Amino acid sequence: MGKLPSMTWLRGIFANKRRKVEAAKPTFAEPFALDELRPLLRRRNEHIARAMCATTYLGEYYGILRVLCRVLGRYKMYVDPNDHGLSPHLMLDGYWEMSTTEAIAQLVEPGMIVGDVGANLGYFTMLMADLVGPEGKVFAFEPNPQMAFRAERSARLNGFSERVAVCQTVLYGENGRTVSFLMPSDEPKNAYARPYDGEELTGAVLLDACRLDSRPEWLDFDMLKIDAEGSEQSIWQGMSGLLARDRLRIIVMEVRLSRYDGDTAFLRDIMAHGFSMERIDDTAGIVATSLQVLQADWANEDVMLVFRR
Template structure:
């Protein structure tokens, strides 16, 4: 084509027909996540993808619908989101079936916000999500993910660690390399503030504020999820006021006897307040005994009256 000669305008009818015929992959409806695992998992996996972004970040499509920014150096949680598009299908399905429009969901240990995003869609504009994540990097990505999916108006991010009834002080928070989901509070309480704290916080460590859930003014959750890498026992102690004020509250609590200070006593306490159940691999609540929960490994307990 001679220089300066305008290209012929494409046939607008052909362009519209070609666009209409172009294969499209529709987003997975959130209601479908409550169905049988097989077909829903396959639909989510078909849409899973990950794209490198600036700042050591990956952009993933999760649950066949959400855009999620995750840490590219994360070798525990992020690979599942990038390659499969989901995390803990049993918990995903359970929440998709249980959470209703207008409810309040507390996500204790929200990480990048996988469950916070799902809950924000399920509770709708009349509901509310309170996401607690003390890891500085993860909390920043969590805020971005809510905004990226247009859900920031339904969720409130608290960059604090949920802890016991006497929480409120600053504590040391371990940041394992390559595993932000396993970041955890150290047992020592660091009361006070100032230069003395800084000298006790080296590489792989952060200082984070702590708070009991009871200390969050006016919170009346319908569902509380606690996945806190060993701080579940303290956090449960710090939400007794919430439980007393909301007898119908439902609690999902990740239990591991190795990470619990007094696992048998803790299970006995849980069983004394709630019917003790655990989530199966299919996302169904099944009665279990304390002995079964002590069997080893992570167990997602479902506590409800």
């Protein structure tokens, strides 16, 4: 019978195997740089964001459940454990809508004044606050008080308090217009506002809306991101004073043509103010498009558009 291997020899074998396993594991000491957020590096960036994602339950604070997670490998964000739409992606993947994330990273520049209309938890708000730097400013518009609460505290936690203003305001085409604001508790990113016609919607609250050009501090936007679940046309109608300043250069807006009166008339009006129109493609990033293509292929679908002048 042969001699049994010594314990020292066995320990060496197992230690060597352990080192090989550890070496094979992906390790990321730092997140990717923001200028690396582009389609060609998407799979790598998504992999890093997932690897660096972490989630911690912090309990209840004045009736609001708090979960803290790390997104894009760099931002600490408060999310909603009751949310079945956006929060699970942030808690498990560490990012949301990577094609739009890449577009925002491409379009926002240091020193810009940016508006995030329909900010929700503030995912894009945090990214834009980082991109504009200490000389820039981000106004995050979010009527849902629980989402606004989380966005404001996420900004504070990431050191962005001086450059982020959270506005718990519903924007519409008329100052003082009463709107019904419906906030689905299980998917708050789908909250929407509709003109109040005397009939109360179940689960909705009545709010007084205001125009985007109704306050002096809102007139100097260089860029707007608008995702308002059907209110985009009315928000545009409340921007004439802002457009008259001729400073606004970029609008990133989610649209669905079938929602709007006059179909493409809304988009034609935007382009009549000197804006070109592009589309954020899920694969290729920002690509050329036209009203004809939108009508033919996207009339009943949500599509993220980029307007530039």
